[in-house]
Amino acid sequence: MLLEISSLMIPGMITEVIHMGERIITFSQALCEGVLEEMLRDERVITYGEDIAKQGGIFGAYKCLLGKVGDRIFDTPISEEVIYGSALGAAMAGMIPVVEFHFADFLFTGITAITNQIMKMRYMTGGQVSLPIVLRGPDGVAKSAAAQHSQSIETIFMHVPGIKVVVPSTPYDAKGLIKSSIRDPDPIIFFEHKALYKIRGPVPEEEYFIPLGKAHIKREGADVTVIATSRMVHEAVKAAEQLSKEGIEVEVVDLRTLVPWDRDTVIKSVKKTGRAVVAHETWRRAGWGAEIASTIYEELFDRLEAPIQRVGARNVPHPFSPPLEQFMIPKVEDIVDAVKRTL
Amino acid sequence: MRFGWEDIPKETLVWMYETMVKIRKFDLAAEQHFLRGEIPGFIHAYIGEEAIATGVMANLREDDYITSTHRGHGHMIAKGADVKRMMAELYGKKTGYCRGKGGSMHIADISRGVLGANGEVAGGIPIAVGAGLAVKFRKSDQVVVSFFGDGATNRGAFHEGLNFAAVYNLPVIFVVEFNEYASTAPAREMIPVKNVAVRAAGYGIPGITIDGNNVLEVYETARMAIERARCGGGPFLIEAKTYRLKGHFVGDPELYRDKREVQEFWKKEPIGRYEAFLLKNGILTKEDIEEINERVDKMIEEAVRFARESPYPEPEDALRDLFVDDTGYDY
Numbered sequence: 001m002l003l004e005i006s007s008l009m010i011p012g013m014i015t016e017v018i019h020m021g022e023r024i025i026t027f028s029q030a031l032c033e034g035v036l037e038e039m040l041r042d043e044r045v046i047t048y049g050e051d052i053a054k055q056g057g058i059f060g061a062y063k064c065l066l067g068k069v070g071d072r073i074f075d076t077p078i079s080e081e082v083i084y085g086s087a088l089g090a091a092m093a094g095m096i097p098v099v100e101f102h103f104a105d106f107l108f109t110g111i112t113a114i115t116n117q118i119m120k121m122r123y124m125t126g127g128q129v130s131l132p133i134v135l136r137g138p139d140g141v142a143k144s145a146a147a148q149h150s151q152s153i154e155t156i157f158m159h160v161p162g163i164k165v166v167v168p169s170t171p172y173d174a175k176g177l178i179k180s181s182i183r184d185p186d187p188i189i190f191f192e193h194k195a196l197y198k199i200r201g202p203v204p205e206e207e208y209f210i211p212l213g214k215a216h217i218k219r220e221g222a223d224v225t226v227i228a229t230s231r232m233v234h235e236a237v238k239a240a241e242q243l244s245k246e247g248i249e250v251e252v253v254d255l256r257t258l259v260p261w262d263r264d265t266v267i268k269s270v271k272k273t274g275r276a277v278v279a280h281e282t283w284r285r286a287g288w289g290a291e292i293a294s295t296i297y298e299e300l301f302d303r304l305e306a307p308i309q310r311v312g313a314r315n316v317p318h319p320f321s322p323p324l325e326q327f328m329i330p331k332v333e334d335i336v337d338a339v340k341r342t343l
Numbered sequence: 344m345r346f347g348w349e350d351i352p353k354e355t356l357v358w359m360y361e362t363m364v365k366i367r368k369f370d371l372a373a374e375q376h377f378l379r380g381e382i383p384g385f386i387h388a389y390i391g392e393e394a395i396a397t398g399v400m401a402n403l404r405e406d407d408y409i410t411s412t413h414r415g416h417g418h419m420i421a422k423g424a425d426v427k428r429m430m431a432e433l434y435g436k437k438t439g440y441c442r443g444k445g446g447s448m449h450i451a452d453i454s455r456g457v458l459g460a461n462g463e464v465a466g467g468i469p470i471a472v473g474a475g476l477a478v479k480f481r482k483s484d485q486v487v488v489s490f491f492g493d494g495a496t497n498r499g500a501f502h503e504g505l506n507f508a509a510v511y512n513l514p515v516i517f518v519v520e521f522n523e524y525a526s527t528a529p530a531r532e533m534i535p536v537k538n539v540a541v542r543a544a545g546y547g548i549p550g551i552t553i554d555g556n557n558v559l560e561v562y563e564t565a566r567m568a569i570e571r572a573r574c575g576g577g578p579f580l581i582e583a584k585t586y587r588l589k590g591h592f593v594g595d596p597e598l599y600r601d602k603r604e605v606q607e608f609w610k611k612e613p614i615g616r617y618e619a620f621l622l623k624n625g626i627l628t629k630e631d632i633e634e635i636n637e638r639v640d641k642m643i644e645e646a647v648r649f650a651r652e653s654p655y656p657e658p659e660d661a662l663r664d665l666f667v668d669d670t671g672y673d674y
Contacts (some may be wrong), residue, residue, distance in 0.1 A: 004665070017396075046476075046480060072480070075511060076507070076510075077503070077506055077507060079503035079506060079507055080469070080502050080506050081469055081499055081503050081505075082472055082500065082503035082507045083467020083471040084469070085466075085470055085472070085473060085500065085504075086469050086471055086472045086473030086507065087473060088407075088469070088470050089458060089469065089470035089471060089472060089473020089475070089476070089487075090473040090474065090476045090477045090480075091472040091473070092458050092470065092473070092474060093408060093410075093458075093473070093474040093477030093478065094477055094478060094481070095476070095477045095481075095512070097473070111406065112466075113469050113500075114465065114467065116462075117461075117464055117469070119472065121459060122664060122665065122666070122667075123444055123664050123665045124441060124444055124445040124449040124457060124459070125440075125441050125444070125445060125449065125451040125453060126439070126440065126441035126442035126443070126444045126445065126664055127402060127442070127664035128440075128441070128451060128452075128453040128454075129453045130667050142616070161665060161674075162665060164666075180521070183667075185667040186666045186667055259672075259674075260671060260672055260673070263673070283347055285521075286355065313437070326597070
């Protein structure tokens with residue numbers, strides 16, 4: 001499936017404060033730069049998947065690699081189980097595979113190689129081997145991509161133990177987190193929201209890393225904490241700006257990684273505000289927000305001023321027709337309403 | 344014997360006999376102690392199939408890779424694993440290969456290139472292909488052998504794996520241990536072709552069907568396929584016909600097959616056949632054979648004793664070995 005990238009642009013998504021003289025690049029460029037730097041640094045890093053080596057990926061996220069890393073980028077047959085499973089074998093035999101999953105939806109077509117093999121091998125063997133594997137690729141709602149090209153399934157990988165889950169929201173984070181992921185000795189699944197590839201933001205020329213498990217407070221506020229990831233961070237910031245006009249100050253916490261997730265930052269924030277909303281694009285029912293909410297209840301039950309609210313997609317597959325899709329996915333208004341329900 | 348066994352060094356011929364005996368006796372002991380309730384979980388005996396692991400592994404170096412199956416004790420032993428640590432793993436002990444976290448079905452010795460037994464049918468195939476990719480990128484002359492059963496050739500991973508290995512000309516040898524049964528399902532009912540070796544042709548890979556109960560035939564075929572792969576000749580499929588003399592798992596009621604069929608196949612089991620060959624050709628004497636059997640018996644007894652006497656892991660050890668650094672996770 002080919003998508004017109006410009007059709008995925010969501011206006012007004014720049015949430016970083018941009019200073020004079022800073023380099024501004026897209027999420028795609030930042031991500032690609034991170035992969036390229038690591039490939040040039042370490043010959044063991046190889047990258048493969050469907051539609052990446054000739055065209056730079058279905059959304060162009062890999063264009064910067066073309067012609068720069070020789071045969072260490074290559075296209076594969078459409079064979080997801082062996083794409084993911086071979087990453088495990090390659091890692092066990094000393095390589096650092098960075099494998100593209102094309103669409104998060106197609107993780108399901110090869111998922112056994114991930115959940116039954118990659119995520120269990122180190123544990124099953126009693127720690128005999130470290131597995132530096134990165135599975136990366138697009139997820140999330142695009143415009144009318146319908147039920148098999150729109151899903152966000154990060155919760156599944158948070159639920160089954162054995163992989164670290166990364167869900168960046170900005171160009172800066174994409175680069176810092178992909179570099180940390182490639183250098184990490186354990187398996188990582190890295191979700192890039194389709195609607196974020198074209199957003200722009202400041203990314204320094206100098207090398208930097210973002211550690212896994214460190215949330216980022218996008219916006220400070222004293223009244224309500226909104227915990228989000230990926231595209232929903234941008235929606236949460238927009239909701240916060242609207243609410244600010246009504247005198248409600250929202251603190252937006254971008255978790256950035258779900259395994260591990262930054263419990264300390266979340267607890268500290270909710271201690272301050274006494275109110276919390278969790279917001280994700282994946283389905284509301286048993287979405288990862290429920291885990292965060294439960295943890296907050298366990299730790300701060302007597303400090304909460306109101307029940308925690310959850311924002312997520314309606315519990316149906318992604319419909320095709322634009323009004324149906326818009327109804328199904330969570331939006332800024334849903335976050336605004338959820339925040340108000342805590343007040 | 345169809346092949347020129349005279350070219351095989353005597354020490355290899357003897358090693359193959361001893362290895363087959365070791366596999367047989369290990370699994371007989373595992374079966375016995377499982378039935379006595381000493382070994383938890385499930386075990387799957389390789390009894391009757393020893394010639395395949397042995398004949399293939401006689402051609403591998405320590406730095407070559409293999410992937411194994413749920414019926415994997417034979418592959419580990421033939422690749423040189425320590426039977427004490429193996430038995431300890433079956434017992435769930437701390438001194439086992441996987442510190443008690445894997446058991447029989449997930450036993451592995453990465454340091455010897457055993458990239459794991461596997462609880463999933465065909466689960467090792469994509470892993471083997473990935474190891475093949477690594478070898479190719481490192482421009483080394485290592486090879487990878489993936490063992491699996493006839494049931495695995497009906498899984499997508501088999502077809503994806505063969506295609507992938509062929510597309511990139513990877514040094515992977517696929518060995519089908521065609522033992523007639525996928526759990527309770529007879530191959531004659533589930534596989535519409537007589538020989539699954541023909542499936543290789545669909546991927547441009549040579550496929551050959553051999554008598555998997557003849558260790559010399561396995562040895563010669565594997566030698567050719569492995570040498571070919573080492574020199575960049577690419578993947579190869581060997582279908583080794585054998586028979587699972589025991590149930591799918593120890594304790595299997597075996598309601599799906601006739602006992603007489605099993606008895607018939609006992610007559611073709613590989614160790615007796617090979618022993619007769621060795622005696623007839625004066626490679627080993629009766630005394631040599633007795634000596635080997637006694638030595639292996641002691642080794643297996645020692646392994647059982649070691650397993651019994653070893654401590655269990657601490658319960659809290661369940662929370663280790665998921666990640667390289669396990670601190671700070673919400674286990």
